[in-house]
Amino acid sequence: MSxxxxxxxxxxRLVPTDCQVxxxxxxxxxxxxxxxxxxxxxxGGWTAFSCGMxxxxxxxxxxxxxxxxxxxxxxxxxxxxxxxxxxxxxAGGH
Amino acid sequence: xxxxxELLIVGAGPAGLAAASEATRAGVPTLLVDAxxxxxxxxxxxxxxxxxxxxLPASLIAGARAELLDVRLRTPAWGAFGDDVAxxxxxRSELVRPGAIIVATGAIERAVPFPGWDRPGxxxxxxxxxxxxxxxxxxxxxxxxxxSGPFLFAVAADLRGAGADVRAVVERQGRRELVRLLPALMRxxxxxxxxxxxxxxxxxxxxxxxxxxxxVDDAGLTLSDGSRIAAEVVCAGHGFVPRLxxxxxxxxxxTPTGVRVGLTLQTSxxxxxxxxxxxxxxxxxxxxxxxxxxxxxxxxxxxRMSPDETARERRLLSARDLHGRFGRALELAYPPHPALGAxxxxxxxxxxxxxxxxxxxxxxxxxxxxxDPRATKAELRCGMxxxxxxxxxEAVSExxxxxxxxxxxxxxxxxxxxxxxxxxxxxxxxxxxxR
Numbered sequence: 001m002s003x004x005x006x007x008x009x010x011x012x013r014l015v016p017t018d019c020q021v022x023x024x025x026x027x028x029x030x031x032x033x034x035x036x037x038x039x040x041x042x043x044g045g046w047t048a049f050s051c052g053m054x055x056x057x058x059x060x061x062x063x064x065x066x067x068x069x070x071x072x073x074x075x076x077x078x079x080x081x082x083x084x085x086x087x088x089x090x091a092g093g094h
Numbered sequence: 095x096x097x098x099x100e101l102l103i104v105g106a107g108p109a110g111l112a113a114a115s116e117a118t119r120a121g122v123p124t125l126l127v128d129a130x131x132x133x134x135x136x137x138x139x140x141x142x143x144x145x146x147x148x149x150l151p152a153s154l155i156a157g158a159r160a161e162l163l164d165v166r167l168r169t170p171a172w173g174a175f176g177d178d179v180a181x182x183x184x185x186r187s188e189l190v191r192p193g194a195i196i197v198a199t200g201a202i203e204r205a206v207p208f209p210g211w212d213r214p215g216x217x218x219x220x221x222x223x224x225x226x227x228x229x230x231x232x233x234x235x236x237x238x239x240x241x242s243g244p245f246l247f248a249v250a251a252d253l254r255g256a257g258a259d260v261r262a263v264v265e266r267q268g269r270r271e272l273v274r275l276l277p278a279l280m281r282x283x284x285x286x287x288x289x290x291x292x293x294x295x296x297x298x299x300x301x302x303x304x305x306x307x308x309x310v311d312d313a314g315l316t317l318s319d320g321s322r323i324a325a326e327v328v329c330a331g332h333g334f335v336p337r338l339x340x341x342x343x344x345x346x347x348x349t350p351t352g353v354r355v356g357l358t359l360q361t362s363x364x365x366x367x368x369x370x371x372x373x374x375x376x377x378x379x380x381x382x383x384x385x386x387x388x389x390x391x392x393x394x395x396x397x398r399m400s401p402d403e404t405a406r407e408r409r410l411l412s413a414r415d416l417h418g419r420f421g422r423a424l425e426l427a428y429p430p431h432p433a434l435g436a437x438x439x440x441x442x443x444x445x446x447x448x449x450x451x452x453x454x455x456x457x458x459x460x461x462x463x464x465x466d467p468r469a470t471k472a473e474l475r476c477g478m479x480x481x482x483x484x485x486x487x488e489a490v491s492e493x494x495x496x497x498x499x500x501x502x503x504x505x506x507x508x509x510x511x512x513x514x515x516x517x518x519x520x521x522x523x524x525x526x527x528x529r
Contacts, residue, residue, distance in 0.1 A: 008234065008235075010215070010233060010234060010235070011233050011234060012231065012232055012234050014256065031230075033141065034228075034229040035225070035228060037229070038230075041231065042231055045215075046215035046327070047214050049214070049217060049221065050216070050221065051202065051205075051217075051218050051220065051485075052217060052220060052221025052222070053136060053202065053221065054129065055202040055481060055485070056205070056445070056484065057479070057480035057481045057514075058212075058445065060480070068480075068514060072224070
């Protein structure tokens with residue numbers, strides 16, 4: 001994950017930012033109501049993100065302490081705390 | 095106790111919305127649920143937060159009676175238990191017992207593996223389209239869309255319209271094969287206009303036909319003819335596959351290409367109807383037409399309509415036929431890509447569990463081979479991850495020797511939950527059911 005890593009943003013916004021969120025401990029600008037994936041991609045380079053519609057689970061992150069949230073479906077809220085690490089663990093089983 | 099509802103519609107895309115409009119028009123109180131943040135499904139995806147009917151085409155929801163319609167968003171159906179369907183809204187479970195149900199669960203993009211398909215920046219066309227439509231962001235780097243199907247051109251046109259740097263669109267089918275679509279386009283002027291609009295939006299873009307996607311690396315993509323195109327973003331799209339989990343849990347007969355339905359979209363189980371992409375891929379117009387028919391059929395099943403077919407119904411059925419014919423023309427023009435794509439032994443097939451094509455080949459060469467998708471699931475965990483096989487089911491079955499598009503044995507058994515839900519959620523549903 002390269003948010004706040006200085007990588008060129010993977011996406012640019014058509015609507016300006018209006019709030020701040022905390023991604024892996026770094027304050028970054030965001031827009032309330034965009035998806036968390038959009039926030040992450042606008043903050044850094046391309047990251048784990050594949051189907052963009054909740055089917056592939058590649059984009060799992062921890063949001064406000066809750067694991068296993070799909071960044072592509074969750075909407076960004078002011079002050080949200082997003083952790084892209086620890087990496088997702090295999091779900092279920094054994 | 096489960097909450098009794100007269101009609102439950104799962105999926106608020108074109109099919110579900112049209113079905114809800116028709117059912118409420120007939121006087122049926124209807125609960126319409128969707129996992130997403132807004133109605134409209136993928137086709138009419140738009141920024142969240144508006145009213146349920148805001149920004150939708152008037153024709154799609156014509157006749158809807160809002161006072162009979164309960165629209166619940168962020169509410170996936172994660173299981174079916176006998177007559178009950180388990181819903182969850184923001185972590186809170188609810189069991190509902192519908193008098194009739196319409197499955198309008200839509201489709202997802204077909205995942206076809208190739209070396210590099212799991213790299214950052216390799217996404218589906220639908221993923222960037224949703225970034226644009228819902229989140230209002232556009233990729234900054236050069237984009238190539240590759241694979242097969244008209245959706246590549248639709249998304250490329252949208253991206254270009256938003257100022258993205260679309261370098262190329264690469265279609266696996268040759269121009270000669272696609273000429274077969276011309277007669278169908280001539281009969282469907284709306285689709286012909288759409289094709290012209292894509293062509294206009296993509297003027298100046300490198301359009302290639304008859305070349306497949308072989309691999310993606312740091313610099314860009316390599317095509318099956320050996321040529322390379324530089325790109326930062328690769329949108330790999332190979333058509334769509336229906337979402338069948340809920341229909342299967344409800345006990346409706348399915349084939350890999352869709353829920354089996356009769357003329358009025360009833361499934362093999364009484365009181366269970368299906369509409370839209372879940373019954374076979376055909377596009378939003380067909381989905382809406384099917385939704386209308388299913389809404390009427392469900393209303394009649396519930397005793398809210400007389401058994402006599404009306405002239406209006408005959409018109410709706412013929413609309414369904416018309417759109418269905420275009421769907422079949424598309425199916426013929428764009429046959430599905432081989433499920434294993436250009437995967438090599440090192441290519442990860444099951445991304446959730448990190449299983450490569452080599453792992454699958456070795457397992458199916460054992461003295462007691464894993465020659466069945468259920469065995470691969472048990473032994474290699476393919477399909478046990480968070481996506482529950484949504485991304486790899488076709489490729490896994492082809493790797494162990496089944497034709498994934500015709501042989502329903504490819505399908506490991508559907509089990510609840512069809513999506514990850516917390517133990518607390520499941521326990522909540524259990525407590526509700528015991529009360």
